[in-house]
Amino acid sequence: MTTFIRYGLIILLLLVGKPVIAADSPVAFTNPLLQERYYALIGEIRCLVCQNQSLADSHADLAQDLRLEIYQMLLAGAQDEQIIAFLVERYGDFVLYRPPLTKSTWPLWFGPFLLLLFGTVIAIIMIKKYGTDKATNTKLTESQQQRLTTILTEDSTQERS
Amino acid sequence: MIRYLLPLGLFIGLIILFVFGLQNDPRRVPSPLIGKPAPIFNLPTLESADVKLRLDDLKGKVSLINVWASWCAACRIEHPLLIDAANKNALNLYGLNYKDKREDARRWLHQLGDPYIKSAFDQSGKTGIDYGVYGVPETFVLDDAGIIRYKHIGPLSKQDMDDIILPLIKQLEATAS
Numbered sequence: 001m002t003t004f005i006r007y008g009l010i011i012l013l014l015l016v017g018k019p020v021i022a023a024d025s026p027v028a029f030t031n032p033l034l035q036e037r038y039y040a041l042i043g044e045i046r047c048l049v050c051q052n053q054s055l056a057d058s059h060a061d062l063a064q065d066l067r068l069e070i071y072q073m074l075l076a077g078a079q080d081e082q083i084i085a086f087l088v089e090r091y092g093d094f095v096l097y098r099p100p101l102t103k104s105t106w107p108l109w110f111g112p113f114l115l116l117l118f119g120t121v122i123a124i125i126m127i128k129k130y131g132t133d134k135a136t137n138t139k140l141t142e143s144q145q146q147r148l149t150t151i152l153t154e155d156s157t158q159e160r161s
Numbered sequence: 162m163i164r165y166l167l168p169l170g171l172f173i174g175l176i177i178l179f180v181f182g183l184q185n186d187p188r189r190v191p192s193p194l195i196g197k198p199a200p201i202f203n204l205p206t207l208e209s210a211d212v213k214l215r216l217d218d219l220k221g222k223v224s225l226i227n228v229w230a231s232w233c234a235a236c237r238i239e240h241p242l243l244i245d246a247a248n249k250n251a252l253n254l255y256g257l258n259y260k261d262k263r264e265d266a267r268r269w270l271h272q273l274g275d276p277y278i279k280s281a282f283d284q285s286g287k288t289g290i291d292y293g294v295y296g297v298p299e300t301f302v303l304d305d306a307g308i309i310r311y312k313h314i315g316p317l318s319k320q321d322m323d324d325i326i327l328p329l330i331k332q333l334e335a336t337a338s
Binding site (some may be wrong): 051 | 187190191192193195260271285286290291292293294295296
């Protein structure tokens with residue numbers, strides 16, 4: 001009975017405990033839709049202080065301020081695009097983990113496909129070249145064929161004896 | 162022959178790419194604000210909550226905005242250079258005291274000297290956000306119309322000041338009047 005109560009309490013605690021997603025952001029949402037958008041946004045924006053962390057992950061002072069700013073803008077009814085535009089205006093495209101397609105980001109978006117194409121072409125050339133080499137080499141001349149047969153028959157007679 | 166030259170060529174190409182890539186500082190993110198009007202601000206000054214400093218106060222002259230804070234160690238490195246430059250040149254140098262405590266910032270200026278005409282007191286950091294500040298100290302060069310012409314991130318070196326900032330100010334002043 002006591003173990004039952006103990007496990008029951010643990011499960012209860014796990015149920016009521018709030019999942020910790022963002023690093024210390026004291027935000028409270030009454031609207032779950034806004035909350036969803038908030039977490040989606042702060043996960044998509046790069047923190048400029050610790051550049052390999054998103055706003056959601058970063059403990060930097062600036063990240064806290066920007067999270068608060070995003071929170072307030074969401075409560076004020078701003079669209080996601082407006083919030084992203086607000087940040088890009090100030091910090092540049094660099095804040096976006098998914099940079100927009102511009103002249104300077106062209107290699108970023110299409111470079112991998114170009115490399116893939118390059119690799120495929122090289123692979124095709126190699127396969128064609130070495131593939132045909134082997135194919136021609138498998139054909140033995142008549143004298144070679146004779147030698148092979150004698151070796152094989154010798155081998156089998158040795159095994160039997 | 163091409164069998165050996167091709168990998169060698171690729172290797173040399175990669176090395177060149179790395180050498181150039183490593184010279185770039187990923188912390189220096191180009192500001193989208195260059196060539197655009199400086200964001201408007203209206204902030205209390207460091208000396209008094211009743212005295213305001215507005216962007217309009219800076220217009221009409223080529224000016225510098227230096228973002229600093231007493232908690233910022235790199236600002237301490239940069240500070241003597243600002244004092245020296247302000248003494249030698251007639252700089253319109255304004256401070257933007259970023260996310261600081263008023264007493265700490267005042268004590269800092271009292272101890273180390275005050276090169277600024279005035280310092281705006283941005284306690285919440287909102288003006289800092291408008292200016293895209295992420296690595297204090299930062300320095301902005303504004304032309305007489307209040308357009309941002311240059312932004313420097315991190316402490317200014319003597320070389321930055323002599324080779325970039327001061328010539329730019331001279332050039333902007335020549336075209337202004």
